[in-house]
Amino acid sequence: MSHAFRTLLRKVGSGPHTSQDLTREESAAATRMMLLQEATPAQIGAFMIAHRIKRPTGTELAGMLDAYDELGPKLQSIGDRPVFILNAPYDGRDRTLPLSLVTALILLAADLPVIQHGGDIMPTKEGVPLVTLWAGLGVDWSRLSLSQVQDVLERTGMGFVYMPAHFPLAQALVEYRDQIGKRPPFATLELIWSPYAGQSHVVVGFVHPPTEGMAQAAFVLRNTPLYTTVKGLEGSCDLPRERTAILGFSTPLPDSLERLHLHPYDYGMGGKNVPLTSPAAAVEAMLQVLQGKPSELRESVLWNAGFYLWRGGKAETLTEAIALAGQLLDQGSAWQALTRLRQATSAPCPV
Template identity: 65%
Template sequence: MSIAFRELLKKVGSGTHTHKDLTREEAADATRMMLLGEATPAQIGAFMIAHRIKRPTGAELAGMLDIYVEMGPKLTYGGESKYTPVVFGIPYDGRSRTAPLGIITALILSAAGIPVILHGGDRTPTKYGISLTEIWHGLGVDWTNLSLEQVQKVFDATGVGFVYTPRLFPLANGLVTYRDQIGKRPPFATLELIWHPYAGEAHLISGFVHPPTEKNIIEALSMRGTPKTFTTVKGLEGSCDLPRDRTAIIGIVRPDMPFERLLLSHNDYGFSNYNVPLNSPEELFDDIHSVLAQKDLELSQSALWNAGFYLWHLGVSEDMNAGLKAAKALIDQGLVGAKLAEIIKAI
């Protein structure tokens, strides 16, 4: 048993009226002890549920992120691009109701010249929704056996990288099992949305569900001062996917500029209020292949809605309408399908 960890656990687990928030340094110490197994399983499980009940602060998330950045894997980018690499923070416990668009978006952005990094593992509690790893598999891409050096080579060659955490960050992946045992998402689930496995300045895009989560994300990243530019998206099931059944709520933080709130309505750009459901993995894989083969499906409309925004937001296109046209052109010209084939060949 770790006496030092027990003292930190006592602070967050002392009850509604007597608990105390951890400092950034204390949160970093607690995270390091959990990752290294210096805290016992009983202590780790108790900390996770107590921290969830107390609710994390921005300073605590900043300290936790300090350790993830310090101890986790990092990619660089050795390819040629005039755009800042983008890291998408997508919930590790996946999707269960709506069709995920993250990989299609990554392929479109990469086809437009923007380097993109995704990260995640296998199906994760408590939701056990379809994971990015599984979707990549369904498209013929297997990242799971690659070393960090091999992922780096693929990223340099194609502009797309995927950090498979069970292999490349096993210390963090070792904490996943506690989620099933406590039956709730711990604050580490928020941490994964803002972890950026990139050694350099990247544009981080984080999904969120609840406004307090967005507030903590902004506080944590602002406190760390890196990345300097980041975006929050109240997306489908906490992802970075813009919804079509409601106004998209987006937060933008840029250096030396005030926080910007952007509201986007699908109606203003001719899209229906329909989110494509996730019926089965096999149907999803077929539909993604059909989108890349220039077939007009509902999933194609969702892909355009998302990619059009990101092409505008990340500086490829001058406005939203131009972004939508650019996304459609990339798909229609076969460049997005070619990007997937390029990744498969590189691996």
């Protein structure tokens, strides 16, 4: 048993009246001991559920990110341009069709690099993970080493950090999610993590407003200069079409968040979010969009990709950015980006 870990466990697990928040250094130490399995299984499970009940603070999340930076994988810088980190809940989607895959291809076509990360089917939601949908599009990230992903990133502008292969220390903690039956704070950590050593534009999806506040506090402590928060579909960074998109932008003032409400009907983009019926149907729908065919999914993609093209500085106005997204689809540029990704991942450079 780790006596050092027990001390930290007692702080977060003493109940609603006597539990205490960890310092950044203590949170980093606790995360490090869990990742390295220096804490016992009983201690890890107890910490996860106690930390969820207490709720993590921005300071604690900053410490957890410090430990991830120390022990986790990092793709190396590919230049001075900020890379979009399109984060998504690791336990997947089960109601709405993910937009971030086609969005990423449109961003690549506009010369905006993108990194995603995630794992396989995961508790507690056990929804469809992004890596499954990428494989359906002919891009199998699961078979690549981290150095091969680095090569693909350098060649195409796209990378994917796959937790089972690239971060086995974190993968070893996944089984605890099933055993405790709840998302632990690691699930929040994954929404704000950037596995990239260069300049990044971190996009954080959230459902509950406190998550956004915790993320902002962690970014301020870690001097993260560029980030966007999105009250998105199922906690992802996909903008909704049936309601106002609630967004937050980082500002030069450390404790300030620029708030933006985007009404899709103001841009002719209102409608229903496309349901996720099956991975195969989702892949087929995405391929049709990439081939320039009209559909409800195309409208959702235009709304989502247009926002990120605008946020990435590729258009002066959101209206112009939405039009640019349509051009990149209709001209086949996004399809060409997929073709390059297929070629780069099917014949990767040797390890």
